[in-house]
Amino acid sequence: MKITAQGAGKDFIRQSAGTNRFTAVQPTDIEIEPGKLTLLMGRSGSGKSTLLNILSGLLPPTTGKVLYGNDDIYAFDDVKLSDFRNIHIGVIPQGQTAIQSLDVIGNICLPYMLKRDTELKSVYPYARELMERLGISHLESVMPAELSGGELRRVAIARAMIRKPDAIFADEPTCDLDDENTALVLGLLKETAANGTSVFVVTHEKDALTYADVSYRMDSGKISSEKPNR
Amino acid sequence: MKLTESLSFRNVTGHGARSLILVILTALMAASVVCGTLVVSSLRTGLEALEARLGADIMVVPASAVSKHNFENIVLQGSKGYFYMDRSYYDKVAAREGIEKISPQLFLASASSGCCSVPLQIIGYDPETDFTVSPWIKKSAGGELKDLDVVVGNDLSVFVGNTITFYGVTCNVAAKLDKTGTDLDTAVYTNMNTIRELIRSSVELGMNEFGKIDPDNSVSCILIKVADGYSVDEVLNDLNLHVRRTKSFKTKDMISGVSDSLIGVSDLIGVLIAAVWVLGLVILFLAFYMSVNGRKKEFAVLRTAGASRKKLSGIVMTEALMITLTGAVSGIMIGLLIILPFNGLIEESLGLPFLLPSLPTAFICAAFALAVSVGAGMISAAFSAYRISRIDTGLILRGDN
Incomplete structure (x- = not known):
């Protein structure tokens, strides 16, 4: 599914300064094509994560709109948008994002647990396949408190992919991973993109450029094209 | 989907110590309400029987x-x-x-x-x-x-x-x-x-x-x-x-002393029930508030996985319902186990006509205790549920940077 941002920008008001508005993302036009891995690089605080959240339906833009195909997702009501995210969008957020009361396979199958449209047991084989690919198959029944940062990242990646969504948004997906696992994760995202999914990755790892089909750079909320380093 | 596969159930059982404390608190609330209402009801029934x-x-x-x-x-x-x-x-x-x-x-x-x-x-x-x-x-x-x-x-x-x-x-x-x-x-x-x-x-x-x-x-x-x-x-x-x-x-004058004592005891019990209820309400409110606040990131993750705002509220309220229902039912059973076998002792210590009410009245007392205890839990959780349903997922995830 093609994702298009038309003039999508975001202003915030600094809580400590009352009415002091600042622009995190300037009005941005960008297209994320299915079958391609789109990379966004930039410094910390440049607005990359904000743009990712806008594109993935998690943060309504102050200006502009975001289209999935021809649908403006921010015109949906909350229930419809949430349902849309559940089915069509996989998000790998920054940091540790496990549900502490669920074991690894429970965390991976979370989108199905929320939607309740499929017997959980029927999705276990694919969950196990993803765990195998990500090198965490031995952790199926382990609780998040017992996992390392890298393992938790890979659980979040599997969770984003479990529903085979049309679009995957990854915010620093390799930040806790060693080189071997970084290559493994980026390779998996690249393969997913090659299978027709729109993949959008935010990172500051320059090595990721080798996996990108399209890449952008963001500075002070403004996006610009960056030539892939092939 | 089975109950055991629901996220609320997993959250309740997954945080065993926290859930147990809340269950005990609700049980105490329910036990005090069912004991209090049964004692007042028994005193009234006793007075009516005496008058008759x-x-x-x-x-x-x-x-x-x-x-x-x-x-x-x-x-x-x-x-x-x-x-x-x-x-x-x-x-x-x-x-x-x-x-x-x-x-x-x-x-x-x-x-x-x-x-x-x-x-x-x-x-x-x-x-x-x-x-x-x-x-x-x-x-x-x-x-x-x-x-x-x-x-x-x-x-x-x-x-x-x-x-x-x-x-x-x-x-x-x-x-x-x-x-x-x-x-x-x-x-x-x-x-x-x-x-x-x-x-x-x-x-x-x-x-x-x-x-x-x-x-x-x-x-x-x-x-x-x-x-x-x-x-x-x-x-x-x-x-x-x-x-x-x-x-x-x-x-009527002769039994007015009994009646006055009954009013006094009823008032005292009423005050105690109200105090326990308010205290329980405050503690449950704080417990749910802290629990939900501590899991803000988890709720943001649920949003990324497709949970609507309504769904988030539903998760919090279902957790509260599971906890308070378990606590209230346990508390009512404990209350009945205190009042029924020891009603003779209570009669002796109060020195007032004390007659256990009929089964339907006892059932109403139990239902009242259930409603009051579960109600307190649901009211306590409602604010947290509302608050978590208003979270801005993007901001919470961004705040983790």
Whole structure:
């Protein structure tokens, strides 16, 4: 599914300064094509994560709109948008994002647990396949408190992919991973993109450029094209 | 999807210690509410039973025997004791205006009997004129008492068809009265012929001084129902003014002390329930608030996975429902296990008529406790649920940078 941002920008008001508005993302036009891995690089605080959240339906833009195909997702009501995210969008957020009361396979199958449209047991084989690919198959029944940062990242990646969504948004997906696992994760995202999914990755790892089909750079909320380093 | 696959269930069981503390807190709240309402309800039922059993508007007793306190102990609480006046007073009272029904009673106190480990009060009544005991006896025995038949209070350990011996006279237990929740439950009722026989036998055995008493010419207490068109106060004043050497009491005044105590105990219990409820509400509110606040990131993750704002609220409220329902049901069971087996002890310690309510009333008390406890939990969780439904996922995830 093609994702298009038309003039999508975001202003915030600094809580400590009352009415002091600042622009995190300037009005941005960008297209994320299915079958391609789109990379966004930039410094910390440049607005990359904000743009990712806008594109993935998690943060309504102050200006502009975001289209999935021809649908403006921010015109949906909350229930419809949430349902849309559940089915069509996989998000790998920054940091540790496990549900502490669920074991690894429970965390991976979370989108199905929320939607309740499929017997959980029927999705276990694919969950196990993803765990195998990500090198965490031995952790199926382990609780998040017992996992390392890298393992938790890979659980979040599997969770984003479990529903085979049309679009995957990854915010620093390799930040806790060693080189071997970084290559493994980026390779998996690249393969997913090659299978027709729109993949959008935010990172500051320059090595990721080798996996990108399209890449952008963001500075002070403004996006610009960056030539892939092939 | 099975319950065990629901996220709320996993959250509740996954945070065992936190959930257990909240369950215990709700259980305490429910137990205090069910115990409190059952005690108040039992006191009310006891008072109603006492009022119904006394039946009369006015009671007349000999002035010489009356210290009101003793009189009330004997009449209201069934304490062992007796006093007598000449039957002519009965005729004088009956001749006054405003009296619809009038009936005498004669009190005896037994020595230790074959069936009873403690001495008990024997109350003789006149079946021809009685309007206070007979309705209860008819209800229990299904008819009039024959000579040497007795009707026993509910707390006596004899059964219908058994015999019971007073002063060597064997009497048949014709009926057992309903419980009143007072010491009247240890009294024995019989007709005047049987009383005569007991007095005669006690004199023969030399066991007491009833020999001075002529049952045909003595009464202990005269019960009066006031006729329509007359006020109880009017008749009471008339009797106290014109029938000398007697003292008349309004039944309602006699039990007003009991009623006042009941109101006092009810108020105290009400205050305690309210205090426990408010305290529980505050603690549950803080517990849910802290729990939800500590899981903000988790709720943001749920949003990324497709949970709507409504769904997030639903998760919080379902967790609260699971916890408070478990706590409330446990608390109600604990409350019932305290009140039901120990109601005798409670009656003794309160010194008030205490009669467990009917099953439907007890069920209403339990349902009330359930509603109050679960309600407190749901109100406490509602703010947190609302707050978490308003979270801005993007900002929370961004705040983790």
